[in-house]
Amino acid sequence: xxxxxxxxxxxxxxxxxxxxxSVSPMLLGFIVSGxxxxxxxxxLDPNCxxxxxxxxxxxxxxxxxxxxxxxKTAAKTYKLDVGDTLTxxxxxxxxxxxxxxxxxxxxxxxxxxxxxxxxxxxxxxSVSYIFVDVKNPAQAAAVRDAINRHFPEARASLSSEFAQxxxxxxxxxxxxxxxxxxxxxxxxxxxxNTLLMSVYERTREIGTLRALGWRKRRILSQIxxxxxxxxxxxxxxxxxxxxLLLVLIAHAPVANAFISARWNAGIFAQAISVxxxxxxxxxxxSLRQRRAWRAGAGWRKS
Amino acid sequence: xxxxxxxxxxxxxxxxxxVMGPSGCGKSTLLNMLGALDQPTEGEVxxxxxxxxxxxxxxxxRAQTVGFVFQLHNLLPTLTALENVEVPMQGQxxxxxxxxxxxxxxxxxxxxxxxxxxxxxxxxxxxRQRVAVARALANDPALILADEPTGSLDRQSGEEILxxxxxxxxxxxxxxxxxxxNHRVAQITQRILRMHDGRIVSDHRLTDPLEEDxxxxxxxxxxxxxxxxxxxxxxYLLREEEATxxxxxxxxxxxxxxxxxx
Numbered sequence: 001x002x003x004x005x006x007x008x009x010x011x012x013x014x015x016x017x018x019x020x021x022s023v024s025p026m027l028l029g030f031i032v033s034g035x036x037x038x039x040x041x042x043x044l045d046p047n048c049x050x051x052x053x054x055x056x057x058x059x060x061x062x063x064x065x066x067x068x069x070x071x072k073t074a075a076k077t078y079k080l081d082v083g084d085t086l087t088x089x090x091x092x093x094x095x096x097x098x099x100x101x102x103x104x105x106x107x108x109x110x111x112x113x114x115x116x117x118x119x120x121x122x123x124x125x126s127v128s129y130i131f132v133d134v135k136n137p138a139q140a141a142a143v144r145d146a147i148n149r150h151f152p153e154a155r156a157s158l159s160s161e162f163a164q165x166x167x168x169x170x171x172x173x174x175x176x177x178x179x180x181x182x183x184x185x186x187x188x189x190x191x192x193n194t195l196l197m198s199v200y201e202r203t204r205e206i207g208t209l210r211a212l213g214w215r216k217r218r219i220l221s222q223i224x225x226x227x228x229x230x231x232x233x234x235x236x237x238x239x240x241x242x243x244l245l246l247v248l249i250a251h252a253p254v255a256n257a258f259i260s261a262r263w264n265a266g267i268f269a270q271a272i273s274v275x276x277x278x279x280x281x282x283x284x285x286s287l288r289q290r291r292a293w294r295a296g297a298g299w300r301k302s
Numbered sequence: 303x304x305x306x307x308x309x310x311x312x313x314x315x316x317x318x319x320x321v322m323g324p325s326g327c328g329k330s331t332l333l334n335m336l337g338a339l340d341q342p343t344e345g346e347v348x349x350x351x352x353x354x355x356x357x358x359x360x361x362x363x364r365a366q367t368v369g370f371v372f373q374l375h376n377l378l379p380t381l382t383a384l385e386n387v388e389v390p391m392q393g394q395x396x397x398x399x400x401x402x403x404x405x406x407x408x409x410x411x412x413x414x415x416x417x418x419x420x421x422x423x424x425x426x427x428x429x430r431q432r433v434a435v436a437r438a439l440a441n442d443p444a445l446i447l448a449d450e451p452t453g454s455l456d457r458q459s460g461e462e463i464l465x466x467x468x469x470x471x472x473x474x475x476x477x478x479x480x481x482x483x484n485h486r487v488a489q490i491t492q493r494i495l496r497m498h499d500g501r502i503v504s505d506h507r508l509t510d511p512l513e514e515d516x517x518x519x520x521x522x523x524x525x526x527x528x529x530x531x532x533x534x535x536x537x538y539l540l541r542e543e544e545a546t547x548x549x550x551x552x553x554x555x556x557x558x559x560x561x562x563x564x
Contacts, residue, residue, distance in 0.1 A: 213394070
């Protein structure tokens with residue numbers, strides 16, 4: 001996450017716009033230390049409207065600079081509870097609440113008062129995001145355009161567009177998309193190569209079966225059945241291993257700030273479909289190569 | 303380049319023919335043609351009365367009419383000896399039990415009746431080749447094509463395999479063509495073809511000592527005693543030989559009649 005930065009004066013200027021009901025400046029930063037591989041800090045004004053985004057499951061919201069609200073995952077990871085003390089850069093904060101949002105990286109960190117977060121992160125008078133509430137929702141687009149026009153250093157977007165338009169989110173999406181594509185590509189190549197090699201390694205067997213009078217269709221059927229079975233088993237085992245790995249990663253302190261172990265049927269269906277398509281396609285192509293069974297029959301020498 | 307050129311060959315039912323010659327002379331191509339693995343660019347190949355160029359179902363021909371024995375046995379490593387022998391029967395014999403019984407019988411014939419459940423990896427080279435021979439017999443083919451069946455075996459195992467093929471030929475009348483470099487094949491075969499540069503350069507028929515005895519017997523008894531009910535000689539004697547013998551018998555008979563008249 002890039003942790004973009006805006007001058008806090010922008011907050012006052014936006015607040016002064018007539019269509020704006022309230023603004024909630026927020027500073028994002030993270031701490032990396034031996035005890036805490038990655039701890040995301042959200043700095044918010046304790047009285048701001050954006051605070052309601054965080055659902056308190058235990059305790060209360062912060063009221064003072066020496067208080068912190070922990071995300072559910074962070075509390076679990078670091079075995080902390082309401083009333084305990086959290087130490088960040090030798091600063092001690094009293095844990096007054098536990099929150100949940102359904103967002104892994106938010107639940108993996110904590111919320112400090114904005115001023116305290118700016119001090120702790122050494123970013124005085126700067127904010128990362130400004131949440132703007134408008135008086136009339138119909139004017140939201142006009143306010144967005146006005147902000148973009150008057151404050152070129154900021155990029156405003158509607159809540160509904162936020163995830164798509166924010167650079168950080170867009171970058172994260174692109175990164176995960178690329179990783180997913182690469183994983184699929186590499187996995188597909190590996191699976192295809194494995195199956196292709198298994199057919200090439202079996203050219204002698206295929207040739208023998210042809211010489212013994214087996215029809216091509218029968219051999220193809222045999223190999224496709226084997227491949228389908230193999231790939232189905234691989235898909236099941238792979239999915240189970242994937243789930244296991246995800247759960248392990250999601251519980252690792254270094255990663256649980258970003259990753260939550262969630263999955264859906266679509267992911268499994270996608271993976272299994274790709275595997276099955278690959279498993280069917282390769283043997284079919286190889287079997288059509290006449291030389292495969294000729295070579296396999298062992299009739300090359302004279 | 304012509305792999306085979308001007309080859310004119312007739313193999314009679316019940317013959318055991320060895321095909322010999324240097325590497326690249328066309329021996330395997332000849333077997334390819336007979337097994338319907340290759341088509342000639344010119345000429346005609348007939349096996350068991352079938353013109354191979356006009357076969358409607360090559361797979362059925364390979365399954366039912368010919369049996370292959372390869373140099374490297376080519377057994378399926380994950381199947382047992384019994385299952386390997388069953389492989390050619392898949393699609394030919396519908397009853398699984400029948401396939402198993404026949405495979406077990408063929409393993410007995412091949413001398414491996416006590417190892418039906420052994421995987422190829424658990425068998426010696428000679429034993430694997432015995433399984434391969436049993437597999438070749440699976441569908442009771444009219445012709446067995448063996449491409450260097452002793453090529454990867456030690457001397458003793460090689461001789462055992464040759465003897466097995468000879469016994470099959472002698473006892474069951476199976477027609478067998480063996481491509482081989484093994485000169486000891488002369489001990490078991492009745493006919494040796496020698497090839498060079500795609501041509502058959504010699505077609506030498508050997509005389510079986512037993513056949514000689516029978517021939518002598520036929521001379522002395524006018525042939526009647528050794529002829530079967532169908533008027534034919536036992537299976538291991540060739541029809542061509544039979545015709546020769548009959549001609550000889552006629553001559554002997556005529557000579558004896560002439561002698562009596564004198």
